[in-house]
Amino acid sequence: MLQQFSDIVWPDAASYWIANARIPVCMLSGPHGFTPHDREDGAALLDILIVNGRIERLVPARNGSADQRPSVDLKVIG
Numbered sequence: 001m002l003q004q005f006s007d008i009v010w011p012d013a014a015s016y017w018i019a020n021a022r023i024p025v026c027m028l029s030g031p032h033g034f035t036p037h038d039r040e041d042g043a044a045l046l047d048i049l050i051v052n053g054r055i056e057r058l059v060p061a062r063n064g065s066a067d068q069r070p071s072v073d074l075k076v077i078g
Contacts, residue, residue, distance in 0.1 A: 011070035018048040020075040
């Protein structure tokens with residue numbers, strides 16, 4: 001069953017990943033690292049590293065959230 005955005009339980013950690021986020025390519029300074037299927041609808045599929053409440057890093061999906069930090073997977077949000 002898909003969750004709603006309001007159902008997300010955010011990690012109580014200094015750093016965590018937001019996995020499978022869709023970001024408009026026009027908002028990225030260098031979208032060249034994303035595969036063509038990520039750009040079909042004008043959005044890139046990314047993992048976002050949050051550190052102390054700030055965006056630390058953007059990486060193509062499934063490349064960042066594999067480390068040991070907690071993560072929230074937006075793929076299950078509908």
